[in-house]
Structure formats: structure tokens, C-alpha cells
Amino acid sequence: MNYSRDDSETEPMSTDIRSHTEESTVTLDGGVRMSQDESRTEDTTVPPLRIQNLVKHFGGVTAVDEASFDVEERSLTGLIGPNGAGKSTTFDCITGVHRPDSGSIYLYDEDITGLRPYATADRGVVRTFQITRELKEMTVLENMMLAPKNQQGERLWRTILPGSRRKVSEQERELREQAWDTLELFEIDHLAEEYAGNLSGGQRKLLEMARALLTDPDVLLLDEPFAGVNPVLEEKLLERIHNLRGQGYTFLLVEHDMDLIMNNCERVIVMHQGRVIADDAPEVILEDEQVIEAYLGANV
Ligand SMILES: Nc1ncnc2c1ncn2[C@@H]1O[C@H](COP(=O)(O)OP(=O)(O)OP(=O)(O)O)[C@@H](O)[C@H]1O
Numbered sequence: 001m002n003y004s005r006d007d008s009e010t011e012p013m014s015t016d017i018r019s020h021t022e023e024s025t026v027t028l029d030g031g032v033r034m035s036q037d038e039s040r041t042e043d044t045t046v047p048p049l050r051i052q053n054l055v056k057h058f059g060g061v062t063a064v065d066e067a068s069f070d071v072e073e074r075s076l077t078g079l080i081g082p083n084g085a086g087k088s089t090t091f092d093c094i095t096g097v098h099r100p101d102s103g104s105i106y107l108y109d110e111d112i113t114g115l116r117p118y119a120t121a122d123r124g125v126v127r128t129f130q131i132t133r134e135l136k137e138m139t140v141l142e143n144m145m146l147a148p149k150n151q152q153g154e155r156l157w158r159t160i161l162p163g164s165r166r167k168v169s170e171q172e173r174e175l176r177e178q179a180w181d182t183l184e185l186f187e188i189d190h191l192a193e194e195y196a197g198n199l200s201g202g203q204r205k206l207l208e209m210a211r212a213l214l215t216d217p218d219v220l221l222l223d224e225p226f227a228g229v230n231p232v233l234e235e236k237l238l239e240r241i242h243n244l245r246g247q248g249y250t251f252l253l254v255e256h257d258m259d260l261i262m263n264n265c266e267r268v269i270v271m272h273q274g275r276v277i278a279d280d281a282p283e284v285i286l287e288d289e290q291v292i293e294a295y296l297g298a299n300v
Helices: 087-094 117-123 140-150 155-160 168-185 201-214 231-246 258-264 282-287 289-296
Strands: 049-058 061-071 076-080 102-107 125-127 219-223 250-254 267-272 275-280
Touching (some): 049 087, 076 231, 087 102, 117 125, 201 231, 267 289, 275 289
Parallel strands (some): 061 275, 076 250, 125 219, 219 250
Antiparallel strands (some): 049 061
């Protein structure tokens, strides 16, 4: 595949990563985001993500122990805790990698507990995935073009395909246009023809997030998206995240950099030994005795 923006398109460039369909017109550069299923967001009291009494054991290890928390609409919520606290396992349960032993996970009012990863992504919960070895041998744009299929979500295809009569070439043209727009948003469009394996660690992180975004999720789970990212890129990435929140996207962030969490998240959930030990504003979390004790006693 060798895509370039100019080979088929004469339309003006925009940063609107979604197609204009009968149902929705959505921009990433300040426009109001409309959910595909607007009815979901009508009741603002229902959070996009609700975890209730989640339990996951691995043999004799209780990785997640009756964890409950909400992730509010358009928030950047931090999920922190010392090593082994249960953060990754919680992510894995939410995204369907692991089936919880008990408890519930709701996306708005839909029970998504135990759904397989493709079904979870299809509903609108997506996590960023590391670019695998195979994907490193493909260009950045090819990575983008594969993203909706790789994330197994048919969501995007549904979004851009209100009817089934449209030709595949047209679907692909729209997807390619959205891929370009998303690459522009993350300022890596100049790398479109570069092999993903040649990107720096930070640029790869941007690509990972761009790929996730292309599946048009409601909730994005970010697992250490800033690891290995230089401060300039980190700042850019954070700026993008905050902009996207303004357009209706919701983020749950696992991150070990405490300053970053405290400076950017309006709410922080703290796990320790599988349990949620605190769930509050960062300034409250910083003073929380249990949190301080958990971190002091841990190898972080
Ligand atoms: N697949 C597994 N099999 C057995 N034990 C596991 C498995 N995955 C996680 N665990 C155990 O579950 C507990 C929680 O691990 P988890 O990786 O969820 O913590 P974490 O908070 O993400 O830690 P870190 O910050 O170090 O990544 C740990 O004791 C870990 O050893």
C-alpha cells in the first residue's frame, strides 16, 4: 500500500476526523462532538464508565479486590497505585482481556462485563496498544488504515457507512481522509510514509493514540502513554487529550509520573493491593494518609 493524501483527494483539508453522515458531524479541533448514539449521553448523571465491586483472582493472588469507581464524562481520571496494585488487571477486565470473577462494568447504562475485547471496542471502550513487530514493518498511514480493523471495532465502519450500498473504494477514501486528519491532529502527518519501526518512542506513542482515536471511542484507556516521551511531545500529547475532552471524549489514565497525574487529572483513583483506597481530587489524594502509607511501603 502506498497512500498519499494527494492521489485521490481534491477536497479541502480539515481536522474533522469523522465523516459527515446523516447522524453526526464531529470535529476534533473545537467542534461539538456528538455521540453516535446520542441517547447515551442525554442522562448526564450516568457516567461513561462505572466499575462495581470488581474482583479478579489469579490462582491464590487477588489482583483486584472489590474495586468500585466511576469515570466521569469528559474527564481525565488518573488511576494510580504502587506496583502490583491491580491497575493493569483492572484495565484488562474493562477491555475484556480478562473476565472478572465477579463485579460489573458499565459503559453508560450498558453492562459490558465479560465482553470480549472486540466487543468492548465495538461498544466504545478502547485502550491504546503498543505497535507490534508486524506493525513496525508497516508505514504510519498503513497502521492507521488498519486501526479500525485491528481494534476489531466495526464502529468506525458503521459511522462512515450509513448504508451498505456505498462502494468499498469510497469507504476507504473516507477512512484514509480521517486517518490523515488524525495524523495531522497529532502532528505526525509528515511521517505518514515512514515505517512505524523508525519512529522515536514518543512518536510511536502519538501513533498509538491516533490509532485508538480512529476507532471513535467514548472512553479511552491510556496505559502509561508518556513512558519514553520527551517533555515537548508529552506537552503536545497532554494538550491533545485536554482538547479531546472538550469534545466529549473521556480518558482513564494509568501513569506512574505523579506530578503529571496531579497536574492534569481532576480526579485520582488510588489502588493498593487490589483495592480502591482513595478516590478524590488530587490535592486531597496528596494528603491522604492511606495513600502516603501505601506508597511509602511500596517499591514504586
Ligand atoms: N496473569 C497473571 N497471573 C498471575 N498473577 C498476575 C497476573 N497478572 C497480574 N498478576 C498479579 O496481580 C497483581 C496485580 O497486578 P497488576 O499488573 O494488575 O498491577 P499493576 O498495578 O498494574 O502493577 P504495575 O504498576 O507494576 O504494572 C500482582 O500481584 C500481579 O503479580
